[in-house]
Amino acid sequence: MSEPRKKNQAIKLSLKILFVFGLLYFLAKKGFISVDDTRHAITQWRYSIPGLCGLVFTSFLGVIRWQWLLKAHNVRLPFWRTFQLTYIGVFFNIALPGSVSGDFVKAFYVGKEAPGQRTKAFGSIAFDRVAGLSALVVLSAICFLIEMASMADSAFLKALQLFVTVAAAVVIAFYGYLFLVRERHDPLLKVMGALEARFPRLGPFTRLYEALRHYHSHRVTVLKVLALSLALWCGVGWSIQQFALAMGETQLHLLPLYVIVPIGLLITAIPVLPAGVGTGHAAFLYLFSLLGSQRGADIFSIYILAQIGTGALGGLVYLRFRATAPAPALPA
Secondary structure: OOHHHHHHHHHHHHHHHHHHHHHHHHHHHOOOOOHHHHHHHHOOHHHHHHHHHHHHHHHHHHHHHHHHHHHHOOOOOOHHHHHHHHHHHHHHHHHOOOOOHHHHHHHHHHHHHOOOOHHHHHHHHHHHHHHHHHHHHHHHHHHHHHHHHHOOOOHHHHHHHHHHHHHHHHHHHHHHHHHHOOHHHOHHHHHHHHHHHHOHHHHHHHHHHHHHHHHHHOHHHHHHHHHHHHHHHHHHHHHHHHHHHHOOOOOOOHHHHHHHHHHHHHHHOOOOOHHHOOHHHHHHHHHHHOOOOOOHHHHHHHHHHHHHHHHHHHHHHHHHHHOOOOOOOOOO
């Protein structure tokens, strides 16, 4: 990597860190983040331990989901190996800015485990992301329809409902397109093929899209993956409710949480700092205020600590894994 590019990346990272620390300082100054309250909540074991166990359980569901998607590509890894690679990916997502670093690591090692299958691995990882995002949107949309009448009426909530409804419609359209349009009739694939003929460097994108298109022939697997993804996000929402109870927020019911938590988690996907630190605090603070709670940032802090713990476990797995496997060659 050239020196100017290194300097630009260092400047961008420094600005991100300054922004996040400034945001956290502001929230702490206003009393929206309290280290003492967070520490006290963690010691409420009857809530914090079940919440943590719920997140661990959902991580196992994530392993199963990815293994199903790999099998659809005829990439067969033992469950333990899939578990290892999943947790290594979590470690890199926590350790490095941006959420795609772990995906590259997982694809790199799948390519080592099954030579010549790296594009298929990327396809399975990309579809894993798409399925998770789809389930997140659908869960929020369903709960919005059920709970909208009981939630506080505001212009923001109406705009949020419109956004979630449109997003859910896009999700339905995507899977309708995937299931109903055959590969030989796919206009998007034809356009990508024509672009690749003129610009050969676009070839990897075409191969990736073809890997996604592969799931057209595996509708049952896709439906199972979507159902598992819904169960996974229900588990995450329940865990966050346990963290809220540990904070003493007993007025928060589960269905309204399923409306706002998916939106908050979507915002944390913006790659400012790992795990959505800062941006997630602000998002959860505002979204939880719609339900009458001012402890959204602290609740997110507990969630982040649990995620960091999972990432630390992935780091231990990675150190053991590297003893017998090469270090991944990440793109710049």
